[in-house]
Amino acid sequence: MDKMEGSFAVEDMQNVQINIGAIVKEVEEWDQPMGPFPYPTIATLRDWDFKIMNRYKVFYSPICDRCTLCTYGPCDLTGDKRGACGIDQAAQQGRIVLIACLMGATAHCAHGRHLYHWCLDKFGDLPVNMGDEILVDAPITRTIAGIKPKTLKDFGPVLSYFEEQVSQLLASTHTGQEGSYLDFESKALHAGMLDHLGMEVSDIIQTVAYDMPRGDEDAPIVECGMGTLDKSKAILITYGHNLAASSEAMFYTEDNNLWDKVDIGGVCCTAHDNVRIGEGLGYPKEISEKYKMVGTKAKIAGAIGWWRKMVRGDVMDCVMVDEQCVWTDVLNECSKLKIPVIASSEKIMLGLPDRTNDPVDGIVDDLVNFRMPGVAVLDPTKAGEIGVRTAIAVKPKRAEIREADPFLSEEDFKKYAESCTYCHSCQFVCPPHIKIGDVVQAAAKGNFEPLSSTYEICVGCRRCEQVCPQDIPILSLYAYANKEYIRNQKFKMRAGRGTVKDTEIRRVGAPIVLGTIPGVIAIVGCGNYPNGTKECYDIAKEFVDRGFIVAASGCMAMDMSLYTDDDGKTIWEQYGGAVDGRNICNVGSCVANAHITGATIKIATIFAGRNERANFDDMADYTLSKIGACGVAWGAYSQKAASIATGCNRMGVPVVVQPHSVMYRRAFLGRTDKKEDWEIIDARDGSRVYCEPAPEHMLYVAESVEEAMLMMAKLCIRPSDNSQGRMIKLTHYCDISMKYFGCMPPDWAIYVRHASDLPLKWKDDMLKELESKHGWEIDWKRKAIVSGPIRKMDVSFDPTNIERKIRTKK
């Protein structure tokens, strides 16, 4: 029935669905005209990408010099060499970057696709109702797809678009397809943008279906940490990123009044999503009537970096895994300790038998009696029930193991520690370079302090154990020495608030664009910290105290919760949860990161009145020139982090990452010695202006947390800052430099346009230096700059990088 003409009767037809054209409906319900780029394909935004890459040079640091993807290989691509197919090193790196971004983007989108089907099955089609204070409800979807979703089903075409684009992008990585690194990177930027779309769709679906907070600055404070799990009860750990099965475990527990018998603790982003359920505006009714605030009954066991420490720390009776970020040896680790594993997603089945269609009683019986180490159950409701019942029933059977095995006996601890031959094999493989040999040697002499002080630095990768010629279970030594810490790891954090309210944007839009709020800092990431979890707290604290808007998500939000101030308060208890200066908001799980880039679109549309509909490059251009936002992924480990960062970059948001992130292979770095790279258009008249390098870089690896903080402050500087805003931003930039580097940053002068840009604290000294060191002409009577700056301060300067934004062409 592709095309029907004339009249037809439907009275005898059954189960017929007649689709009314979606576009017609949209025009009727949204008066914003369609923008230039609805559903952009690979090449649609290529011009924008090339503008970014012209200013921010693509920088590669290959991890592998070879290509081993086709049968001509391995090909050595070192230096100027090319492979048999003709590919050079830069293009090969771009290819790997694209593949990584596709891995990340599809992880989020496939999550959304699963939730789409599951939620439609479970709840039916629900209205996308984000509450009275949010009219711009799905900013990224609006900007990319050009649609305004009314119900969950409206996300169907959006997901189909994503899937088609991913298919086209992945095809381009086949041997004999794309050969230019710039085009690989343009495609990677496309994949990154799609990732943010996929994240937004995923989070809106779960927010709407599970009645999660919709931009609630007062989202509940919940319990976080291994020590919060009550060992007098059975403990079910739900681990991964997709709440479908985990929420069913919570509903089963609620329906059967079992909270006094079982504790449900989440690991990684499932933890975030568990504790958001039922805390929203009261709809859908199915959640609000039966499960209101049920999220507060679940606990956040911890971030991904704590996973293996939890297993060795004896904090669980049963594990249910869903998808993404699940360490793939979960079955090995758990089966050693007789912890039954339930795999609830097709994406992670671990070689387990698919028992989806078997009766629950039989499955529980098999697991509880250890007849099999785990099962795959792909029906979330069934998996949830099995998880709870198994945890409760297996607990007494595991008593013997719980007492004997996970914590070593004193005798065994001593025996292992003394068997260390100080060969340093462990240190050769330790990601954060812990001097494990010294730590173990100290333990052998009865000094546990090194095992305690490096516990938070250990990323739990277990590489040390695998290379130890003496087979010392190093993680178990850590667990033994940190028993008390594990028991007492009890902290509070704010549940994810979800999106950003329009009302908040109205409040902070102008201060952000003018610079009087010095920046928006997004703290995202996982558990691969170069120097432990404490740095998460330090970064957050530094910027909240300085009046930045700080947004956090995912595992870094959990890890910053493990520290308190002198009053014993975590960062979430010290500050409010609004999108405002001197606040810190937890947006939620990994997919909630979309709300941070979505907020930049909301500033452009709500504060500046720009049309976001199918208008991606305009939104990104506005962000790049006017919104002082900077992301930091200090513990980033995954391909998802690569695609999130790349999507931020296409949106004009710079990102700072930790030194391990050189594994991502690619950065975008500016050259301040190339004046021509920083030419920008004044949209008032189309004139071209040499501008200060703001922001200087797009994707930047920092070597130390001190350098990261300095760079984050600098990357919040934007051409649109007014003098007061620039002065505030320069004050923080210089102050962080003085605090951690002991000197002024060497490049502060290039950001000065007018004497009123200068921080009051150092104004006279700076004027002197501008005159003596930089040769600027200073009028000392007026304390004014006569000549010298790259450009003069102009309050009505309207920077853009897009020709069509010129209001009057010259």
Next chain:
Amino acid sequence: MTVDTTKNAVPFEMAQIPGPEMAKAYNTAVIGAIMKKAKRPLLVVGAELFEDPVMFDKVIAIGKTGVPIAATAHSIKGFIERGYTDNVTMIGLHPLTNYLRFKDWQGLDGQGQYDVVIFMGIFYKFASAMFSALKNFNRDIKRVSIDRYYHVNADMTFGNLAFDQDKYHEAVDEVTAKLTA
């Protein structure tokens, strides 16, 4: 007696095997001679100097022979605390390497691109990746490591001395002595 810096030439992170072209470990006399012969050397040092603070003094000793120093991360603080900033420039390792890969860059002093860069005191994985960037995208610069690790993507490196601090100190002193000889 000289330190044998050619032993233990295996990547410090053992899985760091990039491909057919891997660094050779040299003794201190050869590395010292290469640094001395360089027309435009640049010593790049990072935040790991704070973990073994005496290394700041050893870097300063090299700086005093006329080799300019790029202080990456927040390592500039260590030089300020010791009152030595004469030829020390604060710059991030990432942007510095980005500049180094472009043949038209004029250097930290505006006098032209460098011909030999020497790394020390930098987080291993980061330094290794930056050596890789130069190895693949600017082969005109000789890449030298005098860090305590075997650096697989350098041209010339020490073997691993990470577990013998005294020997490592001695090796760096030998290089410095060669520069002043």
